[in-house]
C-alpha cells in the first residue's frame with residue numbers, strides 16, 4: 742500500500758487503479774475524450790457513407806466517375822438507337838456509311854485494328870494491306886463484299902476474318918467506314934489493285950423512316 746501511495750505521488754496525471762495481476766499493476770489511464778469522439782464519429786460517418794454511396798441512387802450525383810460512366814452508357818445507347826438496326830445488307834451499309842455516328846464508331850474500330858496494314862488514312866501499307874480509298878477492288882464489287890471481306894477475311898492472305906473478334910455490330914460499322922473511304926484517294930495511298938468497281942448503290946433511307 743505504501744508503494745502505491747508513493748507511485749501516486751509521482752509527478753504527472755497517471756494514477757494506479759489498484760488492480761494487481763501477479764505484481765503487474767495498472768495505471769488508471771482512460772482513453773481521452775477526443776479519441777472516443779473520433780472513434781464514434783467515424784462509425785457514424787461510415788454508416789452515412791455506406792447508405793449514400795452504396796445503397797442510394799445518389800451515387801451517380803455524388804461520384805463523378807459513376808456519373809460519367811452512366812452518362813456515357815446512356816449516350817452510347819442513344820447513339821446506337823439513332824443508328825437503327827445494324828444489318829449487313831447493302832442498302833443499310835450504304836446508309837450507315839453516310840451517318841456521322843456510324844462512321845465515327847467504324848473509324849475507331851479501324852484505328853484500333855486495321856491501320857497497321859491499311860494505313861492511317863486507309864491508303865494501304867506496302868506489302869501489307871490494300872488501298873481502300875480508290876475505286877478499285879480486288880474482292881469487292883458491292884457494299885456487302887466489304888462487310889464479307891472484313892467479317893471472313895480473304896483465305897490465303899494476311900487479311901484475316903475479324904467478326905469473331907469484333908462482333909457483328911463493330912464489323913458492320915467498320916464496313917460502313919471502309920465504304921465511306923472510297924473516293925477519298927488519299928495522296929499517300931498505294932497504286933490500285935484489282936478491277937474498277939461499279940458505283941456504290943443508293944443508300945437506304947435514314948433509320949426510323
Ligand code: HEC
Nearest residue numbers: 854855858869870878879880881890891895898899900903
Ligand atoms: C495483317 C494485315 C491486315 C490487317 C490487320 C487488316 N487487313 Fe484488310 N487486307 C489485308 C490484305 C493483305 C488484303 C488483300 C487481300 C487480297 O490480296 O485479296 C486486305 C484486304 C482488305 C479489304 C478488301 C480490299 C479489296 O479491294 O479487295 C478490305 C475491305 C479490308 N482489307 C478491310 C480491313 C479492315 C476493315 C480491317 C480491320 C478490321 C483490316 N482490313 C485489317 C491486310 C490486312
